[in-house]
Amino acid sequence: MKSLRDLFPLLLTVSLPLAANGAGMPEWDEIASLPNKLGVAGPFAGVHKNALIVAGGANFKEPIWQTEKVWYDEIYALTKKGKGYQWHNAGKLPRKTGYGATVSTPNGIVCMGGNDGTNTFKDAYILVWNPRKKSITAKEFPSLPQPCAYGQAVYLDGKIYLAGGQSDNPLDSAMKNFWMIDTKSKNPKWEELKPWPGPNRAFNLLAVANNGTADCIYLMSGRRQNRDKVQFLTDNFEFNPDTGRWKDSLKMPFSRMAGTAIQSGKHEILVLGGADGSLWHKAPGLGPEHPGFPKEAWRFNAKTGSWQSAGPIPANHVTTIPVRWQRNIIIPSGEVRPRIRSPKIWSIRTGR
Numbered sequence: 001m002k003s004l005r006d007l008f009p010l011l012l013t014v015s016l017p018l019a020a021n022g023a024g025m026p027e028w029d030e031i032a033s034l035p036n037k038l039g040v041a042g043p044f045a046g047v048h049k050n051a052l053i054v055a056g057g058a059n060f061k062e063p064i065w066q067t068e069k070v071w072y073d074e075i076y077a078l079t080k081k082g083k084g085y086q087w088h089n090a091g092k093l094p095r096k097t098g099y100g101a102t103v104s105t106p107n108g109i110v111c112m113g114g115n116d117g118t119n120t121f122k123d124a125y126i127l128v129w130n131p132r133k134k135s136i137t138a139k140e141f142p143s144l145p146q147p148c149a150y151g152q153a154v155y156l157d158g159k160i161y162l163a164g165g166q167s168d169n170p171l172d173s174a175m176k177n178f179w180m181i182d183t184k185s186k187n188p189k190w191e192e193l194k195p196w197p198g199p200n201r202a203f204n205l206l207a208v209a210n211n212g213t214a215d216c217i218y219l220m221s222g223r224r225q226n227r228d229k230v231q232f233l234t235d236n237f238e239f240n241p242d243t244g245r246w247k248d249s250l251k252m253p254f255s256r257m258a259g260t261a262i263q264s265g266k267h268e269i270l271v272l273g274g275a276d277g278s279l280w281h282k283a284p285g286l287g288p289e290h291p292g293f294p295k296e297a298w299r300f301n302a303k304t305g306s307w308q309s310a311g312p313i314p315a316n317h318v319t320t321i322p323v324r325w326q327r328n329i330i331i332p333s334g335e336v337r338p339r340i341r342s343p344k345i346w347s348i349r350t351g352r
Helices: 283-289
Strands: 027-033 044-048 051-055 058-060 069-071 074-081 084-092 101-105 108-112 124-130 135-141 152-156 159-163 178-182 190-192 205-210 215-220 223-226 229-232 236-240 245-248 257-265 268-275 296-301 306-312 323-325 328-332 335-337 344-349
Touching: 027 084, 044 101, 044 108, 044 124, 044 323, 044 328, 051 124, 051 328, 084 135, 101 152, 108 135, 108 152, 108 159, 152 205, 152 215, 159 205, 159 215, 205 257, 205 268, 257 328, 268 328
Parallel strands: none
Antiparallel strands: 027 344, 044 051, 051 074, 058 069, 074 084, 101 108, 108 124, 124 135, 152 159, 159 178, 178 190, 205 215, 215 236, 223 229, 236 245, 257 268, 268 296, 296 306, 323 328, 328 344
């Protein structure tokens, strides 16, 4: 098995800008549908060697309102074929897993933690796509400091940062954790960094943007158990890797827990989905009548510290991981209403 130094000889930031600025409304196109016709929530997702990888995740089999959640280990790879796309059954994960954290790197997709409904995991591995064999190989990677699901990670300057998540199934196990691993090190290992100056959380957002002086990491939203109540968070914290310091940034207009946040310009983060908690307590009674999550995108400008609406969106997929592929943002599958997943793969063009 190759060492991490072999796998990561030269690392660049994962947060490459899609455009010089964030002008224009995002344009959405449905480019494919996951082979699992019901779709999944909580998949590992990323891009390697120009293939979109979607692996694992969980859903409810039909009849959806009468079944228990099921976890998966299938790995699917989507590649370009002519003017269209083609799916490949690329292998299986080491175990059935969903709701872990993922980052794309030049040498593979790093998958971290997750759960299977009974256990929460701390192991990690790298999924490597072989374009010739149309298959995936899982290579070892240092395990997390402790089990973690429902957290988020980013990849910046050869380092992976992971924040938030749960160490067990109940929400009251949500953590105040901030971990980093330098994959350029001769002996890469996870370090526990000083966490953000706010409460513990899971289902948070994490993204990178430049604040005018440095590329920074932004931790936003999420939810936590506050005694007997669930708290829906709207806070926003900036971490500067150059100084190692956190500071408060402008709060979100609404909670966007379990949402999709990704850099869309040098100074801009685009939040393309998430739950606001407004129907949280009504969801069990609504059942199939649940209208879904708010269909509005938001932009955060890290340089000015300001939020603005990015307009209406055709779909709001939560508990999935946004990635960049062929210069666009990809939203792969995810949950669109409680218990309901979508198999749709959306390609989003920004910054016209």
